[in-house]
Amino acid sequence: MFFSIIIPLYNRPQEIDELLKTLTHQTYTQFEVLVIEDGSTNDAKAIVQKYEQLLDVKYFFKPNEGQGFARNYGFERAKGDYFVIFDSDCLIPEDYLEIVKNYLFEHHLDAYGGPDAAHQSFTPVQKAISYAMTSPFTTGGIRGNKKHIGQFHPRSFNMGVSREVYEKVGGFILTRLGEDIEYSIRIHENGFKIGLIPAAKVFHKRRTSFSQFYKQLHFFGRARINIYKHFPSELKLVHFFPAAFTCFVLFSVFMNILWPALAYICDFILLVYFVMIFFHSWQVNKSVKVAFFSIIASFIQLTAYGLGFMQDFFKRVVFKQQ
Structure with missing residues (x-):
């Protein structure tokens, strides 16, 4: 199985540096990385080029349209059997692709999602934010949990779709405001099987301050x-x-x-x-x-x-x- 990892990026060169570094340690190496710079004014081209000898990585720059359409740009150029989507503020455990590959061979899924967790290097604020997004006292603990409400909808910080799904359903039709949920609903409606891979976690930084976290969650409510x-x-x-x-x-x-x-x-x-x-x-x-x-x-x-x-x-x- 060959994976295409697609990462939209907007004015976050430090984040992509940290993410790509974690990908160099993957135990399963049959993958490519497509970094889609979505019209950034502070681009990360030089940083991505540092990894060209360590990863099969490609860098693209396009006009700003938002993260959903940036992912579509990557889908159109991906070579993989499976497209894996990460947000740029994620750190990827070294056995992530190994876990996904083994799970998909044992349990057929056309699309999947995985949970997120706090890395030991996160600040106390980042760990608290991670807790708030996964706690049984706030979200009910259903994010990244088998006990979700209704159909399972993968979130785009940690999400994968097969090439077959993309060829039949297409890509994102919303670029923001719940674009990942809308996409997974269409995948369901086309008869494909979506599931959670519980062990396929990523370390998601989310936001580094409470003010940024407020803006993000206000946006989620509108979404x-x-x-x-x-x-x-x-x-x-x-x-x-x-x-x-x-x-x-x-x-x-x-x-x-x-x-x-x-x-x-x-x-x-x-x-x-x-x-x-x-x-x-x-x-x-x-x-x-x-x-x-x-x-x-x-x-x-x-x-x-x-x-x-x-x-x-x-x-x-x-x-x-x-």
Whole structure:
């Protein structure tokens, strides 16, 4: 099996340097790498060229259109039997392709996704953000977990599709705002089999600061409504949880001003919730500092997603704006 690894890139030369370095250590070596520079003003051509003697790597520069169409650009030029998509802010374990290859030979999948985790080199903030995105107290632990809601939708930071899928379904039709979920739904609808490879994890940096994390999750909340506009049945009750949490927090703030007696109840519920997050993160990460930051990251994860979700829900669903 020959893999084509496709990495869209936009103004992140340091990230691609770190990612390519991890790919030089892969135990399974039947792969090529296509780096698609999507109109960056700070390009990584010189960095990618450093790896030409170590990897079968190709560098392409194209006008900026967004990550979905950058991946399509790579699909069109890929030689592999399987196309593997990574985000540029990922580090890849050395046995990743070995795990995927062995799993695909034993369990036929036309497309797959894998989980993400925090690397030991991550900062406490990055580890807290990773926790918030995978915790049973925030996302329900369903990201990268077999116990997902409804159909499994691979996420584009760690996703693979067979050449057969690409030839029949084509590439991404959205460049952002839930483009990976939309793509996997079309793969399902064309009769292909998609599954999770639990051991095929990547170390996903996500964002390095809470402000960047807020912007990303606000965007994710809006993306869920974008998916709903294309596929109404994909909006589940669980997707409303961050918005409900956000409304509860706002209600608690107003109660502290208008009705302090009731506010005590709300505040106690929030306190218990955050204490559970603290101790669970402490158990998982073995760090009090990361556990404290996990409270902040979880709060941001829920409220940013909730606000983005509500913004586009009222704008595009209630008021029917484009």
